[in-house]
Amino acid sequence: MKHFFSGKTAAGVVAAGLVAFAAYSCAGRSGGTTLTASDAATRVYVAPGSYDEMYAFMSGGFNGQVSVYGIPSGRRLKTIPVFSQYPENGYGYNEETKPMLNTSYGFVPWDDTHHPALSQTAGEDDGRWLFINGNNTPRVARIDLARMETDEILEIPNAAGNHGSPFLTENTEYLVASTRFSVPIPNRDVPIADFKKQFKGQISFIVANEPGKMRVAFQLLVPGFNYDLARAGKGPSHGWMFLSMYNTEQANSLLEVNASQNDKDFVAAVNWKAIEACAKDGKTRSTAAGYLHNYMDEASRSAKSERIGSVAQLSPTDCKGSIFFMPTPKSPHGADVDPTGEFITAGGKLASVIPVHSFSKLLKAIEAKDFQGELDGIPVLKYESTIAGEVKNPGLGPLHTEFDANGYAYTSFFISSEIVKWKVSTREVVDRVPTYYSIGHLMVPGGGTRKPTGKYVIALNKITKDRYLGTGPELTQSAQLYDITGDKMKLLLDFPTEGEPHYAQAILASKIKDRQVKFFKLADNKHPMVSKSEKETGISRDGKKVHIKMTAIRSHFAPDNIEGITVGDTVYFHVTNLEQDWDVPHGLGVMGNNNGELLIMPGETRTLRWVPSRASVYPFYCTDFCSALHQEMQGYVRVSAPGAGVPLTATLSRGAQAAVTAKK
Amino acid sequence: MLVAVAGLLVGLAVALPLWRIDLVAPQYPEGLGLLISANTITGVKENDLNSINGLNHYIGMRVIEPDAIAELRFARPLFLALAGAGLGVAALGRRRLLLVWVAVFALVLVGGLADMWKWGYDYGHNLDPHAIIQVPGMSYQPPLIGSKQLLNFRATSWPASGGWLLALAAILAVVGTRSGRGPRTPSAPRASPVSSGA
Numbered sequence: 101m102k103h104f105f106s107g108k109t110a111a112g113v114v115a116a117g118l119v120a121f122a123a124y125s126c127a128g129r130s131g132g133t134t135l136t137a138s139d140a141a142t143r144v145y146v147a148p149g150s151y152d153e154m155y156a157f158m159s160g161g162f163n164g165q166v167s168v169y170g171i172p173s174g175r176r177l178k179t180i181p182v183f184s185q186y187p188e189n190g191y192g193y194n195e196e197t198k199p200m201l202n203t204s205y206g207f208v209p210w211d212d213t214h215h216p217a218l219s220q221t222a223g224e225d226d227g228r229w230l231f232i233n234g235n236n237t238p239r240v241a242r243i244d245l246a247r248m249e250t251d252e253i254l255e256i257p258n259a260a261g262n263h264g265s266p267f268l269t270e271n272t273e274y275l276v277a278s279t280r281f282s283v284p285i286p287n288r289d290v291p292i293a294d295f296k297k298q299f300k301g302q303i304s305f306i307v308a309n310e311p312g313k314m315r316v317a318f319q320l321l322v323p324g325f326n327y328d329l330a331r332a333g334k335g336p337s338h339g340w341m342f343l344s345m346y347n348t349e350q351a352n353s354l355l356e357v358n359a360s361q362n363d364k365d366f367v368a369a370v371n372w373k374a375i376e377a378c379a380k381d382g383k384t385r386s387t388a389a390g391y392l393h394n395y396m397d398e399a400s401r402s403a404k405s406e407r408i409g410s411v412a413q414l415s416p417t418d419c420k421g422s423i424f425f426m427p428t429p430k431s432p433h434g435a436d437v438d439p440t441g442e443f444i445t446a447g448g449k450l451a452s453v454i455p456v457h458s459f460s461k462l463l464k465a466i467e468a469k470d471f472q473g474e475l476d477g478i479p480v481l482k483y484e485s486t487i488a489g490e491v492k493n494p495g496l497g498p499l500h501t502e503f504d505a506n507g508y509a510y511t512s513f514f515i516s517s518e519i520v521k522w523k524v525s526t527r528e529v530v531d532r533v534p535t536y537y538s539i540g541h542l543m544v545p546g547g548g549t550r551k552p553t554g555k556y557v558i559a560l561n562k563i564t565k566d567r568y569l570g571t572g573p574e575l576t577q578s579a580q581l582y583d584i585t586g587d588k589m590k591l592l593l594d595f596p597t598e599g600e601p602h603y604a605q606a607i608l609a610s611k612i613k614d615r616q617v618k619f620f621k622l623a624d625n626k627h628p629m630v631s632k633s634e635k636e637t638g639i640s641r642d643g644k645k646v647h648i649k650m651t652a653i654r655s656h657f658a659p660d661n662i663e664g665i666t667v668g669d670t671v672y673f674h675v676t677n678l679e680q681d682w683d684v685p686h687g688l689g690v691m692g693n694n695n696g697e698l699l700i701m702p703g704e705t706r707t708l709r710w711v712p713s714r715a716s717v718y719p720f721y722c723t724d725f726c727s728a729l730h731q732e733m734q735g736y737v738r739v740s741a742p743g744a745g746v747p748l749t750a751t752l753s754r755g756a757q758a759a760v761t762a763k764k
Numbered sequence: 765m766l767v768a769v770a771g772l773l774v775g776l777a778v779a780l781p782l783w784r785i786d787l788v789a790p791q792y793p794e795g796l797g798l799l800i801s802a803n804t805i806t807g808v809k810e811n812d813l814n815s816i817n818g819l820n821h822y823i824g825m826r827v828i829e830p831d832a833i834a835e836l837r838f839a840r841p842l843f844l845a846l847a848g849a850g851l852g853v854a855a856l857g858r859r860r861l862l863l864v865w866v867a868v869f870a871l872v873l874v875g876g877l878a879d880m881w882k883w884g885y886d887y888g889h890n891l892d893p894h895a896i897i898q899v900p901g902m903s904y905q906p907p908l909i910g911s912k913q914l915l916n917f918r919a920t921s922w923p924a925s926g927g928w929l930l931a932l933a934a935i936l937a938v939v940g941t942r943s944g945r946g947p948r949t950p951s952a953p954r955a956s957p958v959s960s961g962a
Contacts, residue, residue: 654818680811681818682794728822729896 135583135590143583144593146173151613154545154606156558157230158579159213161600166216166232166243171545171556171606172581174595182241182250183211183234185696191250193696195672195707196627199403200394203237203255212236214263214602215329219309223270223334223550227611231266231275231308238262240277240306242314246615251396254314257389257411258285258302264343268308269332270550274317274372275308276341278327285321286389295352299324302413303343305372312395318379318412320370320423323476324350326359329434329500334550335441337459339373342444344432360450364427364483367435367446369462371422378419384412399626401704417477424466425475427483428455436501438509438524439550443488445509447499454498454511456527458488489527494520499540500603502547504554504584512542512559519559519582521589533589535580537563544584545606553608557582557589560601567594577601618682620703627705629674634658637753646671646748652686652700653678654727656752657720660735664748667715667741673698676705687723690737697723712739766940767862771850773933774869778802778843780926783880785906787816789916798828799924800880802840805830823904823915824895825887835879846872850937859941866937873934881908 135143146152152170155177160167164184168177185192185201192201192209201207211234218225229251230243238259242252256262261280268275282299284290290298301322308314326347333340348365351358378384389411396403416423426444428435429451436445444457464470465485472482497515503524504510511520517538521531539559546553559580568576576596583590622632631637631649637658638649646669651658657675665671677686679702688698690710698706712718722733740746781799786808788795796816797808805828807813817827830836846869853865888905897915904914911920923931 679818681815 135592140590140592144172144174144581146170146175151609153609154553155609155612156543156545156604156606157216157218158560158597158601158604159216159232160598161214161577161602162212163599164211164213164234165599166213166230167598167601168248169579169595169597170609171558172592174579174581174593176598178248179598180243180248180250182213182232182243183208183239183253185209187696189699190696190706190708193708194698195709196400196402196705199405200250200253200396202392202394202405203239204257204390204392204407205237208237210236211239213599215266216603216605217266217268217275218605218607219272220268220270220549221272223338225546225549225605225607225611226272227607227615229272229311230605231268233262233265233277235261235263235280238265238277238279240266240275240308240314242308242311244311245612247617249396252312252314253392253394254306254316255391255393256304256306256316257391257408258283258287258319258413259304260287264327264329266306266308267330267332267341267343269341269372270334270338272309273307274332275306275314276303276330276332276343276372277306278303278330278343278345280326280328282324282326286387292352295324296350299350299352301325301327301345303327303341303368303370305375312398314393314395315408316411318375318384318414320375321413321415322368322423323348323478325365326355328432331435331437331444331548333441333459334437334439337437337441337444339371340459341368341370341372342435342437343368343370344428344435344446346431346433346449360431362430364429365431365448366425366480367428367432367444367457368478369424369426374422375414375419378414378422379412383418384414386410387413399624401620401625401627415477421466423478424462425478425480426457426462426486427472427480428457429453433499434501436503436548438503439505439552441550443524445501445511447501447511449497449499449514451498452493454491454494454501454522454527455483456488456490456524457486461488462486491520491522491527491529494522494529495532500542502542502544502557503552504544504547505552506554508584510542510544510547510557510584510589512539514538514540514562519557519589521584531588533582533591535559535561536567536578536594537561537565541601541603543604543606545608553606555583555585556592556606557584558604558606560597560604562600568596579604619680619684620701622676622678622680622703625676625703625705627674627676629672629707630705631674631676631678633678634753639664639748639750639753641748644669648673648750650675650753651678652676652688652722652733654684655722655729655733657688657722657733657735659750659753661738661751662735662748663738663740663750664746665712665737665739666744666746667712667739669712669739671710671712671737673708673710673720674705675700675708677702679703684726685724686726686733688720689723690720691718699724712737715739715741715744765854766936766943767865768851768854770869770933770936770940771847771854773929773936774843774850775847777926777929777933778840778847780929781806781924782876782926782930784808784922784924786920786922787917788920789918792917801836801926802843803836805833805836820904822895822897824892824898825904826890826892828887833883835883839876842872850933862937862941866941869934869937873930877908884908 154171156169156171166180181191217231219229238256244251259279260283263280265277266275282301285300303320305317325345328344330343347359394405428446429448431449432446470485471479495513495516499512501511522529541560543558564578581593631651677700693710698708700706718737781801783800786797796812853861884905888903906919
């Protein structure tokens with residue numbers, strides 16, 4: 101999605117767009133309204149030791165993670181590993197988190213994150229969890245915001261390209277995920293040329309409001325189009341979901357051209373309460389499917405994977421009134437619902453207007469059966485009968501709209517590289533500012549909820565070119581912070597981001613910061629290989645497996661010298677961090693290990709697997725600078741050739757010695 | 765009456781921490797702290813005692829184990845007995861008993877402080893000869909009252925709520941003995957010197 105158009109195509113579009121530019125330039129191109137540098141600096145300056153006003157959670161795009169930033173300073177605070185292994189803290193390398201990355205395809209150590217979504221209560225961000233999609237191998241993850249850790253990942257069956265995901269209903273009843281690629285359902289070996297006959301889309305409704313228990317409640321089977329971003333209804337439209345789609349041409353080759361032929365595609369209005377009722381009436385079919393659910397077991401802090409064998413499905417014809425198609429201008433990237441729940445906008449990437457659909461008109465049209473036809477059993481409404489109005493000549497390449505609390509909407513324009521502010525009630529453009537360059541999504545804190553926090557709009561740009569010091573051909577990614585408290589939007593700050601930020605969420609820090617966990621209680625540690633004191637440490641052999649129960653505390657490991665390992669053994673270091681103090685993690689790195697390191701938070705146990713390849717003495721050490729004597733925090737493992745007859749022993753561990761004695 | 769209140773305050777004080785030692789260092793902006801009660805020593809925050817013991821291993825200080833301090837076993841009963849006796853003295857209203865009670869109270873307070881100082885001295889000076897950090901001439905006794913820099917930590921020691929109650933009780937008791945003298949003046953024969961003191 102980095103370049104919607106390249107080279108000549110872009111030139112052509114820009115040329116064609118000049119007329120449009122001329123038309124709206126009269127509306128006042130006020131991009132020049134910037135603060136003086138010192139005014140802007142004051143607005144984003146957070147004094148040393150002071151806190152930012154908001155947390156922002158940005159998707160890392162192709163790094164597969166989520167990054168946490170402070171707003172307004174734009175300082176990056178943390179990377180939360182989600183779908184990709186993360187050497188920095190051993191996520192996906194240690195035995196406790198490896199199961200998080202299990203899928204029906206096996207261990208998949210990478211994904212592409214796009215759209216973070218904060219959990220909601222009564223249509224407002226509540227700061228409990230953050231959900232995010234894995235775009236490539238369809239998955240959704242739940243991140244706990246008190247620990248800022250990935251706690252749960254659910255694979256989505258019958259999906260391919262989990263782009264239109266995750267979108268939450270206003271009490272987090274459902275997380276909705278639609279498939280980008282239509283595929284054979286169930287997926288099997290068929291000729292791709294049979295696309296129109298055999299390929300289907302689906303919209304999954306996932307129960308997401310109970311930690312560790314995410315599951316697909318039901319899948320609605322829909323025509324073989326490409327499904328894209330969505331929003332849940334709110335207030336009066338609660339109970340409905342609005343999803344965009346493109347490629348209603350059903351092209352399967354050169355989509356760039358072949359999926360850009362129809363003048364209108366659709367926004368689907370899905371009545372999920374109706375589907376819920378149908379499901380209750382037994383109208384769904386349980387269909388065979390194999391997919392994984394990975395969740396963190398709270399007490400042992402170890403992830404577990406379970407395989408699920410079926411999914412409930414239904415077709416629109418099984419459940420009348422469950423889905424309607426609203427025609428909307430060209431190739432929408434998303435649908436957005438304003439805070440009142442009445443207006444639904446669509447971002448037609450190739451559209452010359454921003455359509456504003458009306459929920460009340462939609463209901464009337466459905467009531468009056470004002471349909472222009474039917475598509476695979478789905479009633480297709482008339483464009484005119486659902487539309488409240490259009491924003492005329494808004495810009496080029498409208499993509500995504502968010503809202504403030506004062507009745508204004510902010511729409512990103514990729515091609516004309518700008519944010520346009522318009523009034524929802526009158527569809528009048530009131531301001532526009534340039535972005536540097538080619539904005540994709542934008543984000544107003546709370547801008548997708550019933551009660552936007554507003555104050556800022558953040559541009560998530562696709563191109564940075566000359567905005568920063570160059571870093572070779574691969575440049576930094578970038579976001580931009582604009583003030584929206586006045587009539588005119590004002591650029592305050594450019595700040596670099598990790599990976600490619602697609603979408604982001606922001607929430608007042610006060611909703612999260614006081615719940616931050618400082619360390620884990622050792623007394624509550626239920627890891628099967630925990631050592632709650634040095635007395636509980638030990639070594640044991642189980643055939644070719646050697647388990648080392650180890651502790652770390654400032655500034656030593658116990659045990660620290662281990663002998664009796666032989667080539668061919670698989671060694672597991674089960675290290676418990678005995679600290680019960682804030683900000684004292686310990687780490688473990690072993691020379692030559694074809695694996696990562698451990699980073700162990702106070703009170704938790706983490707396990708590092710190691711298969712030594714040759715007879716040798718191997719040092720290990722603490723990798724997180726923990727104390728003045730961190731550099732002394734080390735040990736050795738002696739690995740002998742098979743049959744060398746070196747007994748299993750360890751120093752600094754009474755338990756280890758006792759265990760060895762007991763075995764003899 | 766004053767003495768009765770003093771007795772009650774003594775009884776109340778043993779339910780509260782008597783003394784507090786706060787430790788602040790550059791890397792502990794949130795601080796660590798100990799609360800010394802008549803019957804135990806706890807951290808100001810849940811794991812402070814544990815953390816302080818962990819840090820003390822660098823300088824070779826013995827682990828602070830409340831269970832190993834015998835005084836903590838009988839200090840509370842002692843204070844409760846003192847409180848009971850105070851109430852008894854107040855009820856009886858006998859000046860001589862009052863003076864004895866005040867004297868015992870003063871002894872207990874002075875003895876308690878001296879004992880606390882002795883433990884502080886002991887922890888601060890009897891260090892492991894193999895300690896990781898050895899600064900020639902340096903000892904780590906926290907002040908009894910006041911503030912002192914101990915390596916990277918500033919240790920501040922001060923009475924806690926219970927300690928202040930004891931101090932108030934002591935003042936009341938002394939005032940009680942003085943006001944008790946009033947009725948003894950020849951022209952004012954009154955019922956009870958203690959009750960009239962109120």
